[in-house]
Amino acid sequence: MTALRQRMIAAMQMHGFSARTHESYLTAVRGLAKYTQRPPDTLQPADLKGYFEHLVRERQLAPASVRLAYNGIRFLYLQVLAWPALDLEVTLPKRAQRIPELLTRAEVAAIFSACEDRRYRTMLGLCYGAGLRLSEVLKLRVSDIDGERKLLRIAQGKGAKDRLVALSPTLLERLRTYWRLYHPQDWLFPGYGGTPLSPTSLQKAFTEAKRRAGVSKVGGIHGLRHAYATHQLAAGLKVERLQRLMGHTSLHTTLRYLHWLPSAAEGEGERDLLAKLELADD
Secondary structure, eight states: OOHHHHHHHHHHHHTTOOHHHHHHHHHHHHHHHHHHTSOGGGOOHHHHHHHHHIIIIISOOOHHHHHHHHHHHHHIIIIISOOSOOOOOOOOOOOOOOOOOOOOHHHHHHHHHHOOOHHHHHHHHHHHHSOOOHHHHHTOBGGGEETTTTEEEEEEETTTEEEEEEOOHHHHHHHHHHHHHHOOSSBSSBOGGGSBOOHHHHHHHHHHHHHHHTOOOSOOTHHHHHHHHHHHHHTTOOHHHHHHHHTOSSHHHHHHHHHHOTTOOOOSSOOOHHHHHTOOOO
């Protein structure tokens, strides 16, 4: 490991970045070094500008990929190499504003019914019934469930933030049924060797259930989180409350769901979405 790489890792640790961010930023810097064939600390702004033009024009990377590379390289030069500024005068491609193919309640119900494994079905229920990200579901511990107060603690979610999410009566009962069947001790959904379940396992289960349910809309597990947000707004949940439940730092991130659901009216509390699906656990 080079000294520069060690310094960058230390700087990212000091900023509290997630392991995923570590890998993304380091990959961005490796890509720069490979392209220029020179150590990053010997480059000049013109070299960096040429690299990003290469990413946009020649490699034609998606806007999100270019911006991720830009953020990682910008972090290196500003936070690790202590450049006073980084003005590359590079026009980054705009993010495509696409409305996802939102799942209806009937489609969510069909997917859940097609998922025969109770453990996976419980995990998908957390994605939809509580609006959790895949990574948040996988990191849940048994101790994160507060059955008395009907709360679920999300420890170090995206942005290294903790938050509490209300557990609907239906979701709480499903979690209790799951615990009685599997008796997890530490991780709520353990994998092999005392570690959390691999994300690939749940992703494959969702894809298969979706196929068996005959749902052809494009999208992965995160579509259940989108469905949670839009269905809650349609049921009358206030957007500020939804922001807290979903763990969004900025209200603008939550407001995009209003654009996707312009008829949503603002009401009071969150709804028990799983109960509305009228699913029967066998």
